[in-house]
Amino acid sequence: MNITIVGTGYVGLSNAVLLAQHNKVIALDIVQAKVDLITQRKSPIEDAEIEHYLAEKRLDLWATLDKREARPQERVARRPVADVDLDGTTANYAPSPKSTLGLAVAGDGL
Ligand SMILES: NC(=O)c1ccc[n+]([C@@H]2O[C@H](COP(=O)([O-])OP(=O)(O)OC[C@H]3O[C@@H](n4cnc5c(N)ncnc54)[C@H](O)[C@@H]3O)[C@@H](O)[C@H]2O)c1
Known part of the structure; x- marks a missing residue:
């Protein structure tokens, strides 16, 4: 399944890490430092299990x-499964192929 998670705080990142063991997960955030750390397989938050899973x-x-x-939709071009809309402020949970999921856990500012 392709999964998009909006927000990489404790809730988003812990779900992303668990789901990414068996799914293709992309995590969206607005903080460059968090994206950089996750890309380096380092946790932006202090959590022993998340740190362990990433490493x-x-x-x-x-x-x-x-x-x-x-x-x-963009991932369709690279990977042939997808269908969740992000309209700029929210993720719509409207998967038409049953193989896609979006989770918005970015908090009140989303
Ligand atoms: N942490 C908990 O135990 C808990 C429990 C119940 C509910 N919640 C709720 O779940 C949500 C997430 O909780 P959290 O602890 O992970 O929060 P958090 O503040 O630690 O993380 C939120 C993340 O979302 C990112 N973000 C904010 N606006 C964004 C945007 N427009 N696009 C992309 N990313 C954006 C932030 O940069 C941050 O990384 C909150 O609404 C919180 O109230 C949290």
Whole structure:
């Protein structure tokens, strides 16, 4: 399944790490430092399990600041499964192929 997670705080990142063991996960955030750390397989938050999973587990996880890159429609071009809309402020949970999911856990500022 392709999964887009909006927000890489404790809630988003812990879900991203767990789901990325068996799914293709892209995590969208607005903070460059967080995206950079996740890309380096380092946790932007203090959590022993997240740190362990990022460092040791095989994860299909990448992070981005780019909403377009996180849009599953864009991922269709690279990966042939997707269908969740991010309309700029929210993720719509409207998967038409049953193989796509979007989670918005970015908090009140989303
Ligand atoms: N942490 C908990 O135990 C808990 C429990 C219940 C509910 N919640 C709720 O879940 C949500 C997330 O919680 P959290 O602890 O992970 O929050 P958090 O503040 O630690 O993380 C939110 C993340 O979202 C990112 N973000 C903010 N606006 C964004 C945007 N427009 N696009 C992309 N990313 C954006 C922030 O940079 C941050 O990394 C909150 O609404 C919180 O109230 C949290």
